[in-house]
Amino acid sequence: MACQSCATGKDGQPKGCKNNGTCGTDSCNKLTVFDWLANMSVPNGEKPFDWVEVRFKNGRKHYYHNAENLTLSIGDIVATQGQSGHDIGMVTLTGELVRVQIKRKKFDTKIDVWKVYRKASQKDIDIWSEARDKEEPMKVKARQFAIDLKLKMKISDIEFQGDSSKATFYYTAEERVDFRELIKIYAREFRIRIEMKQVGFRQEASRLGGIGSCGRELCCSTWLTDFRSVSTSAARYQQLSLNPQKLAGQCGKLKCCLNYELDSYLDALKAFPKTESKLYTEKGTAVCQKTDIFKGHMWYAYEGEWMNWHLITAAQAKEIIELNKKKEKVASLEEYAEDLVVDVKTEFENVVGQDSLTRFDSPNHNKKRKNNNRNRNKKPNQNKKPVKTEGQKTNNRPANKRKPKRKPNPRKPQNNNNKPNES
Numbered sequence: 001m002a003c004q005s006c007a008t009g010k011d012g013q014p015k016g017c018k019n020n021g022t023c024g025t026d027s028c029n030k031l032t033v034f035d036w037l038a039n040m041s042v043p044n045g046e047k048p049f050d051w052v053e054v055r056f057k058n059g060r061k062h063y064y065h066n067a068e069n070l071t072l073s074i075g076d077i078v079a080t081q082g083q084s085g086h087d088i089g090m091v092t093l094t095g096e097l098v099r100v101q102i103k104r105k106k107f108d109t110k111i112d113v114w115k116v117y118r119k120a121s122q123k124d125i126d127i128w129s130e131a132r133d134k135e136e137p138m139k140v141k142a143r144q145f146a147i148d149l150k151l152k153m154k155i156s157d158i159e160f161q162g163d164s165s166k167a168t169f170y171y172t173a174e175e176r177v178d179f180r181e182l183i184k185i186y187a188r189e190f191r192i193r194i195e196m197k198q199v200g201f202r203q204e205a206s207r208l209g210g211i212g213s214c215g216r217e218l219c220c221s222t223w224l225t226d227f228r229s230v231s232t233s234a235a236r237y238q239q240l241s242l243n244p245q246k247l248a249g250q251c252g253k254l255k256c257c258l259n260y261e262l263d264s265y266l267d268a269l270k271a272f273p274k275t276e277s278k279l280y281t282e283k284g285t286a287v288c289q290k291t292d293i294f295k296g297h298m299w300y301a302y303e304g305e306w307m308n309w310h311l312i313t314a315a316q317a318k319e320i321i322e323l324n325k326k327k328e329k330v331a332s333l334e335e336y337a338e339d340l341v342v343d344v345k346t347e348f349e350n351v352v353g354q355d356s357l358t359r360f361d362s363p364n365h366n367k368k369r370k371n372n373n374r375n376r377n378k379k380p381n382q383n384k385k386p387v388k389t390e391g392q393k394t395n396n397r398p399a400n401k402r403k404p405k406r407k408p409n410p411r412k413p414q415n416n417n418n419k420p421n422e423s
Contacts, residue, residue: 031059031223035074037097051109052116053093053101054080057132057159058207059221062089063098063107064116077120079162084193088120088128088162105225124162131160138190142169145185153177156204166193172204202227205251212249219256230254234262237269239291268293272314279320283332286310288317300333310337 033053042048050066064080066072076091093101102109120128135158142155153173160167167190171177179196186194199207206220220227235247235258249255272291279286279300286300289309298317299309310333320330330336 031055031061031221031225033093033097033101035093035095035097037095038074042096049096049099051098051102052078052091053098054078054089054116055092056087056089058157058209060159060207061092062114063102063109063112064114065109067115068118070116070119072116072119077125079117079120079124081114081117082161082163083166085161085163085165086117088124120162127164128160128162131162131164135160138167141189142186145189146171146179146182149182149185151177151179151182153179156199157207164192166195168195168197170197170199170204170207172199172201200227201251201253202256205249210250212255213246214257218250220251224256227256228259230256230258234258237262237265239293265293271296272298273317273321277317277321279317279333280324281320281330281332286333302333310334312336 050069051063052066052072053061054064055061062080064078070078072078072091072094074091074094078089078091079086080089081087101107139155139158142158146153146155152175153171155169155171157170158167159170169186171179183194183196202220205218206224209221210218212218230253232242232247232254234254235242238258238261240247240258247254247258272293275288275291277288284302284304286302288298289301289306290299291297291314296314297311298314299311300317301307301309312333313336316336320336323330
């Protein structure tokens with residue numbers, strides 16, 4: 001959940017760049033806000049805003065009043081007011097930008113007045129780090145106790161208060177759970193004050209974090225703060241397959257990113273006729289089968305000929321619908337589809353320089369050598385007759401001897417081009 005150079009350690013201090021959360025990538029913490037007003041000075045006569053933003057475990061943030069006028073900067077570990085005792089957190093935002101965040105989140109500074117006590121000492125940080133080390137083994141035991149009591153709930157996370165006097169158990173459940181007996185077991189086993197807090201499945205995913213199907217960190221754990229309801233109609237408008245395995249996120253609910261481009265799709269669909277509208281032609285009644293929002297095309301098929309689709313534009317479909325309202329019919333959809341028919345020739349190009357599929361195979365240069373070695377090692381056949389020389393009699397004609405001329409046939413008349421001698 002943090003960049004490698006600016007990840008925080010157990011004491012809350014950055015491990016790598018030592019910039020106290022103000023690195024250029026601005027990804028030291030979850031849901032971080034870049035202070036773009038940090039280099040701007042306050043006008044003369046104006047007092048700096050005396051509220052600060054403090055972050056706790058898993059991106060939980062709260063706003064505190066700096067009543068003691070402490071000199072605080074981003075990355076300082078402070079002791080803040082709690083329900084009982086004090087809590088330890090890290091300052092993530094100061095100055096005028098805190099005023100903007102308070103107004104955006106509708107935080108009432110007159111009712112919820114929490115104060116910053118002091119900068120955390122080394123003793124406070126040691127107690128805080130020891131308490132955080134207990135959270136994981138305690139979560140394993142807490143889950144086992146809930147399973148033994150057969151409660152339909154899941155302990156998702158545990159957060160200790162900074163002074164190690166209270167532990168908050170975050171759980172998720174689909175139904176109402178009676179955990180009074182469970183709290184007694186927790187208090188007897190862990191010897192600490194217990195607070196149970198139910199969160200939704202989306203809030204659980206934002207606290208735990210993870211990697212989405214897009215390959216990036218979850219939006220809810222990095223920048224998304226408000227969880228709007230997502231319905232399956234958002235997937236229908238975007239023509240996505242209603243596959244629950246692909247549309248659901250790690251929280252088990254529909255992905256929040258289905259709402260990101262929904263407004264653009266709804267604006268584009270205003271130029272299309274309704275898919276329920278039928279086109280009446282002399283050839284038959286056509287029903288919409290598919291739409292292409294980006295290209296503005298629609299596919300229609302006649303009733304009874306569902307395998308033959310005809311491509312027309314959205315403007316042409318509107319034109320046919322207007323004619324049908326006037327009780328007029330067009331001849332057929334083929335007249336409109338002829339203009340959009342494009343002959344697509346599939347041409348395979350060598351786009352990556354692949355000359356052949358065997359370009360990585362090692363060439364076999366030793367094949368000729370092996371054949372030559374075989375011929376050399378081969379013994380001559382003794383049963384074979386030796387070849388006779390030219391002096392010896394043989395049925396074969398010598399190569400230098402010419403072929404004798406053929407004698408003329410006396411029965412066949414000969415064409416004598418020479419003129420006869422005159423007597």
